Amino acid sequence: QSEIRKKLIDAFTRNETEYLSGQHLADIAGCSRTAVWKHIEELRKEGFQFEAVRRKGYKIVSIPDNMSADKINLGLNTQFLGRNLHYHDSVESTQKIAYKLAYEHAEEGTVVIAEEQTAGRGRMDRKWHSPKYSGIWMSLILRPKIPIPKAPQLTLITAVGVVQAIEEVTGLHPEIKWPNDILINGKKITGILTELQAESDRINSIIIGIGINVNTDIEDFPEEIRPIASSLAIESGKMIDREKLIRSILEKLEKLYLLYLEKGFFPIKLMWESYAISIGKQITARTITGEIKGKATGITEDGVLLIEDTAGDIHHIYSADIQV
Numbered sequence: 402q403s404e405i406r407k408k409l410i411d412a413f414t415r416n417e418t419e420y421l422s423g424q425h426l427a428d429i430a431g432c433s434r435t436a437v438w439k440h441i442e443e444l445r446k447e448g449f450q451f452e453a454v455r456r457k458g459y460k461i462v463s464i465p466d467n468m469s470a471d472k473i474n475l476g477l478n479t480q481f482l483g484r485n486l487h488y489h490d491s492v493e494s495t496q497k498i499a500y501k502l503a504y505e506h507a508e509e510g511t512v513v514i515a516e517e518q519t520a521g522r523g524r525m526d527r528k529w530h531s532p533k534y535s536g537i538w539m540s541l542i543l544r545p546k547i548p549i550p551k552a553p554q555l556t557l558i559t560a561v562g563v564v565q566a567i568e569e570v571t572g573l574h575p576e577i578k579w580p581n582d583i584l585i586n587g588k589k590i591t592g593i594l595t596e597l598q599a600e601s602d603r604i605n606s607i608i609i610g611i612g613i614n615v616n617t618d619i620e621d622f623p624e625e626i627r628p629i630a631s632s633l634a635i636e637s638g639k640m641i642d643r644e645k646l647i648r649s650i651l652e653k654l655e656k657l658y659l660l661y662l663e664k665g666f667f668p669i670k671l672m673w674e675s676y677a678i679s680i681g682k683q684i685t686a687r688t689i690t691g692e693i694k695g696k697a698t699g700i701t702e703d704g705v706l707l708i709e710d711t712a713g714d715i716h717h718i719y720s721a722d723i724q725v
């Protein structure tokens with residue numbers, strides 16, 4: 402088994418620029434064409450990327466691009482964010498691990514990163530698809546001394562930091578869809594999930610989950626999200642260094658967070674609004690209690706979305722899915 406694999410990898414890396422036919426690979430590895438195909442599928446799952454062309458065969462495009470805590474830390478310019486970094490190959494959800502660490506008094510700024518999540522989650526128990534080696538799936542622990550109703554501001558602060566980092570590293574210009582989506586050309590690149598650990602009315606910790614499709618191919622997404630999702634590599638046409646992007650996010654986010662603790666939400670609100678797509682537009686907000694249609698006029702100091710309906714009434718939206 403592993404002997405076949407070795408022979409295949411060897412053949413691919415020796416002939417990086419050529420297409421190798423299934424038959425040729427089968428001859429080299431001494432197995433059937435079906436076995437070759439099976440091995441290639443397995444290698445794909447481990448992060449090897451192949452290009453397959455009909456009648457020509459397979460070409461290797463890239464070998465797994467796995468990260469390491471050391472490589473992420475190398476050159477990281479932060480005071481506390483990411484200084485304590487937990488790196489995992491595969492986890493159910495980085496939120497779950499961060500929760501446990503926070504409960505065990507992990508220091509503020511602790512970060513959990515995984516190459517793959519088998520049960521990544523979005524808001525309201527929705528799924529977050531997190532294929533191996535292709536994205537950034539991470540959770541951060543913060544402990545701001547703020548009242549609970551202000552916690553949603555952290556989602557908006559995070560969105561601004563991620564947008565700034567994507568701009569810096571890729572040159573792309575993402576937009577923010579309230580409250581937690583980052584889009585490029587209308588497609589979702591990033592989702593943010595902010596969760597709380599609180600005792601009575603005191604926040605113990607805020608766990609911020611960030612999921613970014615970085616080098617994800619369109620085929621890596623399940624069928625149903627292909628029309629709505631994209632990745633930085635798809636949008637920019639090149640592979641992006643995930644470790645560099647992580648460092649940039651941690652640096653931008655730490656700066657914004659310190660600014661927020663010192664000056665409050667106002668300066669960040671202005672930055673957030675400069676990236677927001679929905680403000681000033683007619684939108685539909687789907688909340689648990691029903692739909693509200695109207696013009697998004699802005700966000701409040703607490704990060705609550707304001708919608709003015711046709712009768713001129715202003716609605717405060719705390720949680721919803723937005724359609725522009």
Ligand code: BT5
Binds near residue numbers: 494527529531582
């Ligand atoms: C979110 O939820 O957008 C928050 C996603 C947070 C993910 C991070 S990854 C690290 C940390 N650990 C976790 O387990 N979670 C966090 P929501 O707004 O509810 O959007 C979820 C919806 O986005 C799904 O119902 C799908 O339609 C879509 N979706 C799922 N996976 C996606 C992906 N990889 N890219 C784009 N869209 C996706």
